[in-house]
Amino acid sequence: MAVKDSRTEQQIKDAAKKLFFTEGRFKATTQEIADAAGVNRTLVNYYFRSRDQLFDQVLKDARLQMDSRLEATADEKNFRKKIEHFIDVFMEQARNYPYLDIYMVSRLNDDVEKQNEILTDIKKTDKLKLFLAEIEEQMKLGTINKMPPVQFFINMLSLISYPQVMQPLLKKVFRYTDKQYQQMLAERKAIILKILFR
Structure with missing residues (x-):
């Protein structure tokens, strides 16, 4: 089993944030996210299991980032x-x-x-x-x-x-x-x- 690389994981999350929340492409496919991140689609599934889990993770990250700034x-x-x-x-x-x-x-x-x-x-x-x-x-x-x-x-x-x-x-x-x-x-x-x- 491959070892997870935090840089690759972050790269995927950053690409997803850009597609979802900067460009408004809520229906972006796993392949489109992988292309934007410059990785293979299987890596997106490996790190996040599904597009919806990735979506939830980047949403959570965005909320945590704002919460920490408000703190x-x-x-x-x-x-x-x-x-x-x-x-x-x-x-x-x-x-x-x-x-x-x-x-x-x-x-x-x-x-x-x-x-x-x-x-x-x-x-x-x-x-x-x-x-x-x-x-x-x-x-x-x-x-x-x-x-x-x-x-x-x-x-x-x-x-x-x-x-x-x-x-x-x-x-x-x-x-x-x-x-x-x-x-x-x-x-x-x-x-x-x-x-x-x-």
């Missing part, structure tokens, strides 16, 4: 800076993987088991509860408008993710090139902060 702000005391960093992390991920949010939404709608897995991950920590409590405290201080903290959180996520999820359509509607669309997204951070903060 860096956990101790940030300045709420506005924390939100700025949160926006930066989400926007950078969206720039690197423009189809990740689209995939997440479609996968969660189709797969109850995947929904339960993500909900279990969220419930394992009190991070969300702590963040909602922090939002409520900021409302008391008058930094942000009063509303249920969940609404603030949903507003923030919507302002960040909607332009990413709708990117293919919005680019056509406004006749934006890739460069123009990225420029529009870059301008959104200041606009989002203006909407969220008093």
Whole structure:
């Protein structure tokens, strides 16, 4: 039996991420993934057993990467800076993987088991509860408008993710090139902060 090579495994995962989340090719075949990685198709099956397992692995890696970047702000005391960093992390991920949010939404709608897995991950920590409590405290201080903290959180996520999820359509509607669309997204951070903060 051949010995697994972590470099080859990573090469396959990187190729799959590019196809799935950068190019939006969710139905890419094992052969297409192998071609993009510059390896034989049997190696993809050897390392990941199936295309779906590879898909799950690269999705998990993308989520872990984002979680670790968000962890860096956990101790940030300045709420506005924390939100700025949160926006930066989400926007950078969206720039690197423009189809990740689209995939997440479609996968969660189709797969109850995947929904339960993500909900279990969220419930394992009190991070969300702590963040909602922090939002409520900021409302008391008058930094942000009063509303249920969940609404603030949903507003923030919507302002960040909607332009990413709708990117293919919005680019056509406004006749934006890739460069123009990225420029529009870059301008959104200041606009989002203006909407969220008093």
